[in-house]
Amino acid sequence: NAGVTQTPKFQVLKTGQSMTLQCAQDMNHEYMSWYRQDPGMGLRLIHYSVGAGITDQGEVPNGYNVSRSTTEDFPLRLLSAAPSQTSVYFCASSYAAPLGLPSSYEQYFGPGTRLTVT
Amino acid sequence: GNSVTQMEGPVTLSEEAFLTINCTYTATGYPSLFWYVQYPGEGLQLLLKATKADDKGSNKGFEATYRKETTSFHLEKGSVQVSDSAVYFCARSNFGNEKLTFGTGTRLTIIP
Numbered sequence: 001n002a003g004v005t006q007t008p009k010f011q012v013l014k015t016g017q018s019m020t021l022q023c024a025q026d027m028n029h030e031y032m033s034w035y036r037q038d039p040g041m042g043l044r045l046i047h048y049s050v051g052a053g054i055t056d057q058g059e060v061p062n063g064y065n066v067s068r069s070t071t072e073d074f075p076l077r078l079l080s081a082a083p084s085q086t087s088v089y090f091c092a093s094s095y096a097a098p099l100g101l102p103s104s105y106e107q108y109f110g111p112g113t114r115l116t117v118t
Numbered sequence: 119g120n121s122v123t124q125m126e127g128p129v130t131l132s133e134e135a136f137l138t139i140n141c142t143y144t145a146t147g148y149p150s151l152f153w154y155v156q157y158p159g160e161g162l163q164l165l166l167k168a169t170k171a172d173d174k175g176s177n178k179g180f181e182a183t184y185r186k187e188t189t190s191f192h193l194e195k196g197s198v199q200v201s202d203s204a205v206y207f208c209a210r211s212n213f214g215n216e217k218l219t220f221g222t223g224t225r226l227t228i229i230p
Contacts, residue, residue, distance in 0.1 A: 004161075031216040042124075042207065042222040043162075050216070058217070090161055094216055103216040104150040104169040109161035 002026050006091050006110035013081040013117045021076040021113050023091030029108070030096035032074040033058070034066065036087040037112075043090065049074055050096055081117045089113045120146050124208045124221030131198055131228055139193040139224050141182075141208035149210040151175075151184055151191040152218070156205040165193075165206070200228045 007022045025032065033048035045058030049068040063085060065077040074093075078085060091110040097103035125140040143149065150169045154162040166175030171186035180195045191208060208221040 033217070040222060042220040045217060048217065092162075097211075097216045103211045103218075104167065105216070106152075106164040106167070107162075107216075107218060109154075109163065111159075111161045 004091055004093055004108050004110035006089075006113050008113060009111065010114050011116070013078070013115065015081060015083060015117060017081050019078050019081065021078075021089055021091075021115075023074045023076065023110060024072050025074075025091075025093040025108070026072065027093060027108065028071060029093035030071070031103075031107075032068065032091065032093045033107075034064070034074070034076045035090045035092065036060065036085075037090060038087050046076065046089075078115075081115075083117045085115065086117045087115060089115060120144055120149070120210060120212050120219045122208050122210050122219050122221040125224050126222070128225040128227060131226070133200055133228055133230050134197045135228075137193070137195040137198045137202075137226070139206055139208075139226070141191045141193065141221060142189050143191065143208075143210045145186070145189045147212070149212070151182070152209040152211075153180070153182055153191070153193050154207045154209060154220075156207065156223070158204070162207060198226075198228050200230055202226060203228050 004025045034046040035043040047066040049055045092107040094105045094107040152167045153165040155165045156162045166177040168175040168184035174183045205223045207223045209218045
């Protein structure tokens with residue numbers, strides 16, 4: 001049971017380049033999400049998904065795209081990298097909350113991808 | 119909206135000292151409350167949680183009580199160890215979905 005895996009661990013991009021951050025989980029979780037972590041700002045939600053074929057925007061979605069073709073995978077695409085996207089990116093997954101109730105389920109986090117855009 | 123306000127760090131303590139990290143949340147809906155910990159170079163992992171008022175979450179000697187009257191969920195430990203050095207995040211769930219709102223994190227350093 002690998003949990004949540006992310007690749008790559010480190011990446012350096014030039015402004016304007018595109019890339020995909022990979023995330024996979026083997027726990028059959030319905031809910032998956034992407035966060036970015038910046039100093040003094042905690043974790044901010046970029047995009048999330050409640051199941052295959054369903055995605056939605058979080059707090060800071062601009063400049064990022066996602067898709068969810070399978071339960072296991074949730075890649076994050078940077079379309080045209082900018083220095084403001086320099087950050088540490090975390091993928092997380094959990095079971096879905098019961099309908100209409102706040103979730104009490106643990107979110108499992110991957111080890112993160114440190115991205116630098118020059 | 120939903121928000122979490124967390125004690126700013128960094129916090130530096132000597133080994134065996136008493137630890138408190140303050141956390142307050144907006145009282146929208148009936149959230150579940152969490153403390154996550156991030157060790158150096160790793161992702162976040164759940165430390166403890168509480169799902170309703172007056173619940174106490176506990177793990178690895180850490181405790182936090184869900185206080186509805188003060189909208190607080192302060193993290194405490196009676197005697198910290200060097201291995202507790204990490205960044206601690208308070209978080210709340212949002213009504214009707216799985217999204218979490220995180221505080222800004224508190225970096226804790228324990229010196230021998």
